[in-house]
Amino acid sequence: MEQEQKLWELLGKELSGRLTEKERPELDILRKQFPEAARQYEILGSLQFRSAETPPERKEELLGRIFAAAGDPAEEMPVEMPRARRLRKLWLAAVPLAAALCAGAWFWIGDGTSEDKGWSTVQTRKGSKSKLTLPDGTEVVLNAGSSLSYAEGFRNGAREVRLNGEGYFKVAQNAEHPFIVTTNSVVVRVLGTEFNLQAYDSESKTETTLISGKVEVTVKKEGKSYLLEPRQKLAVVSNPPPAKTAARVDPAPPKVTLLAADTDRQDSSLTAGAWVENRLVFNDEPLEILARRLERWYNVEVEIQDEALKQTRFTGSVENEPVSQILEILTTIKPIKYKVTATKIIIY
DSSP, X not given: OHHHHHHHHHHHXXXXXXXXXXXXXXXXXXXXXXXXXXXXXXXXXXXXXXXXXXXXXXXXXXXXXXXXXXXXXXXXXXXXXXXXXXXXXXXXXXXXXXXXXXXXXXXXXXXXXTTTTTEEEEEEOTTOOEEEEOTTSOEEEXXXXXXXXXXXXXXXXXXXXXXXXXXXXXXXOOTTSOEEEEOSSEEEEESSOEEEEEEOTTSSEXXXXXXXXXXXXXXXXXXXXXXXXXXXXXXXXXXXXXXXXXXXXXXXXXXXXXXXXOBOTTTOOBSTTGGGXXXXXXXXXXXXXXXXXXXXXXXXXXXXXXXXXXXXXXXEEEESOOHHHHHHHHHXXXXXXXXXXXXXXXXX
């Protein structure tokens, strides 16, 4: 297994133009030793990208940076992965390029529109997580149903990314070039730190939780910046736009709260980022919000038929449990019932 992983590491280097002459003989030997992997590599080379404007060498470089084992690939991490193995794989393990392309993470180059031209995007489907290393060495884990984009100028010092969803960031130190994460509601600015950012476009609440270092969070609609200390979080709840009327009415400013980060009642660890270790932690969380997390986590549809139940709050912590077990746990916490159909989970 180690030899095959070494093969994919060298193939990734070849694809991104970083293979040395000293490494090439070893690559040739491993190609003969693992012909099936070599065949998958040839298939990979024939894949088409969405952008017709990006030169071939740039496409290979971008693909290599994301999927090459030497640069930490964008890797799917199934929810059921055992914890010990998962922690080892999280930042260290290599994964075959073809497997990465067929898994939860997929990637494209901007399609030439004025907004996206020159941007590369990694997207994680529901029911999986993925990780990648950006050109500056920053490590990112993306939660289910999330996407991360970065511009071509990133490697030249403009360290700006866009996030839709949830990401856990370990930012590489660079005092001259701050690392900037832009979402619909906030802009997070850091130099080198570790933090969790939850900012799904489809949800009104954005949460930034600082693990270590310092971050500055600017709330777009408020125009105010907040400096976070470790184990603090900034919650921003945006108000929905007002109903259409004859007179134009601007939406109310978002509700912004700076407070201590949530912790697990069992061991006082931070709950933000627990998903990276496959732990589902919910502290006094409304069922409506918890249902959305279950939909992304397990790639299922959840329907709550009783409106009053949507605001019923739950507290708990589980690890590596199937969705059926999660539902059973919820029934022991509150008097709810559920049924599973061919297409969805119905809670009533």
